[in-house]
Amino acid sequence: MDAFANRTHVRRLINLVDFLARWEERPACLTPMAYQWCSVFSEATEGLGQDSMRISKFRRGDYWFKLDMELAHVEPGPDLVHPDDNSHARGRPLGLNHKQCADLLLRTLEVGFRLANISGDRPPLNLNHTSHHDRIFDAVFSYGDDEAIADAVGAWIVGKSSPASSCARYFALRMARATPLSPRLRHAGIRALESGWRVISILDALCLLNCLHVDADDVMENKYVWPWRLVRVIRSPTGFESLSSHYWRLLGKLTFRAYNRLGPRDVEVMKSLEEVEDWEKLEVWVPIVWDLLDYEFMPDFVEDIGQVTLKLTSQRPSALQKLENLCKRIKESDARTALRLILGQARAGQPLLESPPTP
Numbered sequence: 001m002d003a004f005a006n007r008t009h010v011r012r013l014i015n016l017v018d019f020l021a022r023w024e025e026r027p028a029c030l031t032p033m034a035y036q037w038c039s040v041f042s043e044a045t046e047g048l049g050q051d052s053m054r055i056s057k058f059r060r061g062d063y064w065f066k067l068d069m070e071l072a073h074v075e076p077g078p079d080l081v082h083p084d085d086n087s088h089a090r091g092r093p094l095g096l097n098h099k100q101c102a103d104l105l106l107r108t109l110e111v112g113f114r115l116a117n118i119s120g121d122r123p124p125l126n127l128n129h130t131s132h133h134d135r136i137f138d139a140v141f142s143y144g145d146d147e148a149i150a151d152a153v154g155a156w157i158v159g160k161s162s163p164a165s166s167c168a169r170y171f172a173l174r175m176a177r178a179t180p181l182s183p184r185l186r187h188a189g190i191r192a193l194e195s196g197w198r199v200i201s202i203l204d205a206l207c208l209l210n211c212l213h214v215d216a217d218d219v220m221e222n223k224y225v226w227p228w229r230l231v232r233v234i235r236s237p238t239g240f241e242s243l244s245s246h247y248w249r250l251l252g253k254l255t256f257r258a259y260n261r262l263g264p265r266d267v268e269v270m271k272s273l274e275e276v277e278d279w280e281k282l283e284v285w286v287p288i289v290w291d292l293l294d295y296e297f298m299p300d301f302v303e304d305i306g307q308v309t310l311k312l313t314s315q316r317p318s319a320l321q322k323l324e325n326l327c328k329r330i331k332e333s334d335a336r337t338a339l340r341l342i343l344g345q346a347r348a349g350q351p352l353l354e355s356p357p358t359p
Helices: 007-022 030-046 098-113 131-143 146-159 164-175 183-195 202-212 216-222 226-235 237-242 245-253 264-275 279-295 299-315 317-329 334-348
Strands: 058-060 063-065
Touching: 007 030, 007 098, 030 098, 030 131, 098 131, 098 146, 131 146, 131 164, 146 164, 146 183, 164 183, 164 202, 183 202, 183 216, 202 226, 202 237, 216 245, 226 237, 226 245, 226 264, 226 279, 245 279, 264 279, 264 299, 279 299, 279 317, 279 334, 299 317, 299 334, 317 334
Parallel strands: none
Antiparallel strands: 058 063
């Protein structure tokens, strides 16, 4: 990065980054390089003081940003100049003005991630994340346009280089504005949520879900995975209280496949919904409970589940058809036999036996 510290080569550096950003078929190997360059550019603008990055306005394209990096007098390190180059003494100012420096950072993010595969289905790249990147992301998410923010989200997805919670924190900065997310940023946010779900907290997941308002069309690439993600949120006390009805309806539209056993918490959720007579959510949850019961039959739960099932079908006739479809889909098992007996009573309008027959 000698050119960055040598004002005679500043224009060449700017031209190079601009060329790479306009290269439509640039190779994937540029992504790690661009990410490292972002760190170097940010480090060079920090200087020795605490207030080397200040916020002011400048114009780039059709967008106003409040992202401006005040150049500082820095002591060049080995990452910025050649170690035996004595022409750059301590305290000499860098050869970039404020707008050039901020523009370089945004364009370099674009080089690395505007065309990157952010589906999250590929092995993560080995990106060297530093505190300088956090500084860039704080500014971009607070004041950048949505295209630049989507580039930053892409960096998080393809590199898995920063803590999972940071993505939710950064989105909270963006959502402080009144304007809606651009389609590209919203897509990137959904992919980020999918990519980091295993390690992200329930609170952060709720934050992202509320920001993104995910619909069925958004999750078709992972339509068998999303139900489990929403079930994980509902199983938590915070998620159960805070998850919007929109996501309960989304869960009802998706095909649930049981890969885990029924637990006491699943029955607690069912009973809580019964207490408040939330039949809409019960119509979503009761079939999931039966599906989980099919995975590992637990007779102790059958009486409670059966009682709620009969109440549900009397309140929501559409639930009876859904449960009959479920009974046809699941394999022959003790749970299926129990469900078939209960549905027979529901169709006949009979009260549930005190203890449903256990196959």
